Amino acid sequence: MAVTVVLPSVLARFAGGQRTHASPAGTIEEVLARVAQPYPELGKRLADATRDGNEFVTVYLNDEDTRFSGGFETYAADGDEVTIVSAIAGG
């Protein structure tokens, strides 16, 4: 068992076209860092899109917005699903 990370297609382009990735359990920050490790371009864009003041993507843990649960410090356990979604929507 591992944490499943699901990328939107705009980010999957920088991860070999693969939308679903696996990572050992850890904080959201650690999980995303591990997924991005083989893909420097993904890591760079992910860091830029989530930087304070940008926040162009929202990270969900099992469909719950992590901004309500500790943000990047939220712990993702084995079997959890981390989903990254474009933040520009709604209203």
Added chain:
Amino acid sequence: MTLAAIDSSVRPVPLKCGHCASLHEPLPSAICPDCFGPLEPVYRPGRRLPTQAEIARRPPSLWRYREWLPFDGEPVHSLDTGFTPLLEAPRLATRLGVARAFIKNDTVSHPTLSFKDRVVATAINAAHGLGLGTVACASTGNLAIAVAAHAARAGIPAWVLVPEDLEPAKLLAAAVHGARLVRIRGRYDDVNRLCAQLADRFAWGIVNVNLRPYYGEGSKTVAFEIAEQLGWRLPSAVVTPMAGGSLISKIAKGFGEAIDAGLVEGDRPRLFGAQASGCAPIVRALESGEDRVTPTTPNTIARSLAIGAPADGGRAIEAIRSSGGFGARVADADLIAGIRTLAETTGVFAETAGGVTCAAALALAKTGWFRPDDEVVLVVTAHGLKTPDAVPLDAFELPLLSSRLSEVARHIESA
């Protein structure tokens, strides 16, 4: 992506990233493929703009301002939406302690009695121009009805996703048009997240997700209409309800464009945003001096404003602050009283968002935000029959009498 035959008669304009400034051909996306920043429509510089007289000769719809809407060529759908009345409301002006008050009355918007007709009118033309064969939306209700109705008229299949606790009247008004309606267990913000994921999976035009750059521009026409209906003048203050924060940002943009085009002179109006206390992330950010909103979990009967993570919160804050305005949040009891005050002083029956707007205007007046010489416009966005249970019937005296003249006369004389 499967595309239907592209009709070149209405051509969505290119898009530009608000973050990295990269340019993109017209596409169904709200985010920059390079940096994920927000995409905005790009208007051709130097395009010929109409004069006041030319606009006056055009049909009374939002397309009379089409040079400021994100298309080249002629629109093909929803041609008769917009140009709702601007009503003078002297009795409300007295309550607010201002020189003049007006209601921008989108409760009678055609065809679905809310301002969402405006944004769907532009989005559905974008879907057509981009060759998208299905439209969809995440909605707190009014948008669901507008998407369903405009799509039905255009003959385009529609999927509408709403939170499970939506008011029955809104569910019915969306379902009756034949749209595929799906209720999602969760709140609006869950539906919104889901639609962002669906936009990534299906070749749909989700009007407030991947068609957002074209959708939002429809709201600017509220500002153009207010200016024209005042005889090409600007009011000194405008009060607008806020959910995702798009409407007030686009009203600010519309006033700015009308000034830049030389259609109107003077200072931009002070903009005031109204929210219910149970979901007021934008107003709370204004009160605490923050530039960004902190998402919240909504708890209010004003479901059409119950967006806890407003996508355009930052833009709304910027628009309000730079105009010299502010925000106000009101309790549910006050918004119910606001619905009654609006109806009793102006003859306009609004849904809960209108009650929030009226109650917020009264609160702003009480705290000194209005001047005696102000001309204040309240943007009232949807009809009261959409939320008929908001004002309990037992709040009114409703005597049941016999049909005998003596009994009824006695009642009238004792009233």
